[in-house]
Amino acid sequence: MFNRVAVSGLGGILRPTIHRTWKPLPCSVCLAKRWSSVCSERKYFITTPIFYVNAQPHIGHLHSALLADASHRFQFLKYKNGLKKTLFSTGTDEHGLKVQQSAANKGVHPLEFCNEISQKFRNLFDAANIGYTHYVRTVEERHVNAVHHFFQTIVDRGHIYQGAYSGWYCISDEAYLTDVQVKEITLQSGIKQFISIESGHPVEWNSEENYMFRLSGFQEDLKYWLKDDCRVQPKRFLEELRKWLEDDLKDLSVSRPKDRVSWGISVPNDENHNIYVWVDALVNYLTVAGFPNLTSWPPDVQVLGKDILRFHGIYWPALLMAADLEPPNKLLCHSHWTVDGQKMSKSIGNIVCPYNCIEAYSSDGLRYFLLREGTPHSDNNWSDVRVARLLNAELANSLGNLLNRCTAPSLNPSQEFPSLNLQYLQNMSAAGKELIELVHNLPKEVENHYDNFNFYRAVDVIMTVVHSANNFVQEEKPWELKTLTDRTKLDSILRITLETVRVVGIALLPITPILANKLLNSIGVMQQNRYWECIENVFSKANEKYLSSSFKLGSRTKLFTKLKV
Structure with missing residues (x-):
């Protein structure tokens, strides 16, 4: 048996000396010590x-x-x-x-x-x-x-x-x-x-x-x-x-x-x-x-x-x-997934098999849905129809179409990140100005949501930027400019759109790593340029030299295959 100083016997209680040396350290102090910029x-x-x-x-x-x-x-x-x-x-x-x-x-x-x-x-x-x-x-x-x-x-x-x-x-x-x-x-x-x-x-x-x-x-x-x-x-x-x-x-x-x-x-x-x-x-x-x-x-x-x-x-x-x-x-405490409002249970027989889901929606498709729809503070309801519709709408249509638009050979025959005419930034449409502001705010907003484990809110910010970028392209109608000899405006539209895609791709790396890396490969972003600091202040004056240069895209790819609903 144990040392009798520490144990109360069944036949009678022995009173041990209880050692109490633990002293609580506030969370903020603990984190400050661990994450100090001077820490090696x-x-x-x-x-x-x-x-x-x-x-x-x-x-x-x-x-x-x-x-x-x-x-x-x-x-x-x-x-x-x-x-x-x-x-x-x-x-x-x-x-x-x-x-x-x-x-x-x-x-x-x-x-x-x-x-x-x-x-x-x-x-x-x-x-x-x-x-x-x-x-x-x-x-x-x-x-x-x-x-x-x-x-x-x-x-x-x-x-x-x-x-x-x-x-x-x-x-x-x-x-x-x-x-x-x-x-x-x-x-x-x-x-x-x-x-x-x-x-x-x-x-x-x-x-x-x-x-x-x-x-x-x-x-x-x-x-x-x-x-x-x-x-x-x-x-x-x-x-x-x-x-x-x-x-x-x-x-x-x-x-x-x-x-x-x-x-x-x-x-x-x-x-x-x-x-x-x-x-x-x-x-x-x-x-x-x-x-x-x-x-x-x-x-x-x-x-x-x-x-x-x-x-x-x-x-x-x-x-x-x-x-x-x-x-x-x-x-970090999270809530449950339910099926038709009921908690999943082996006895009820409503368990959702993740292996089947990966086969049906891909691993990144399932990751995207669970993190996009999963709210830690309240239970979430699983629906196969909802999964397919969400992935089609956001990954195949909104994000996939945006990538296709700015890499299409008909609009981008040289297959490159074209240079941006900085004067264009001063005379943009309302849709363009809104997009630039959203891209500028994205890193800070998404970082805050990631740090607080609100991944569903982070994805919402990211998709708002994607929708804004599609509105920008729709309003600027770059396909009407492709026959012009002077490509200055067309190239500027493509560069802004491609920069948006790049920012979105890096921001999605924690959520859908395979899909995001596939996207970044397709637009030619080097591995060493896939960090958070690479998406901050994209359209600022400090980046004029970068924005005025051009570089090659990667191989075109289909980002996400549309699902049957």
């Missing part, structure tokens, strides 16, 4: 939740990964010389009762079951071009070692005791719930049943002897940590956490008897208990950072779904504080 290393550490392998991956899982991937890619765009150190972790959560039961139902060993499903998640992320740097599985030896070390640390610091625990247990959520977290309902059969208010999953009353974490002792520390309004986004989820902390926190059961949950990581020095799957799972973020020899901590951003907000917003920071480690700088 630019670091960025972002995580997705690790995904539970009791079922196949769906678009909700992919959406979590896409939010992290788009943010990670944007960080590289912002620094021309690249980031010196970056961590983008994802992976799979493979222990617990649900996995144990799923494997038994299939008649296979749990590890065999986990290997199959974990590989499906990895294949999906690779197919969707998720550029993770670390993929972690909770069955790995490095993770088991990290969990044992972490658990022993909080034991040694006096935050674990042993005792009997009774309460409502939800197998689906792998969590104990309090009375205020459950309600009684009547099923269609007339049978009464208690369910979790938050998830809707059934619960049952359970009593057992467990190891307990003194969560109640961190209530004030958690309130302090959540004082920063930027700590959790969107703000509605921050307020939800603050509201939960208005009630007294109960201590957390952090183990399960092995005779009930056999598939898991053993409690150090006690072969009769396994560590609670959620404690095991949360430690994955430390595993990828090299715990106990941490080289990058804390994470800049942790992406999670709203159904696991309590675990990441209360249990996780408290556990870190108990180990004298800094909690994450920020949590």
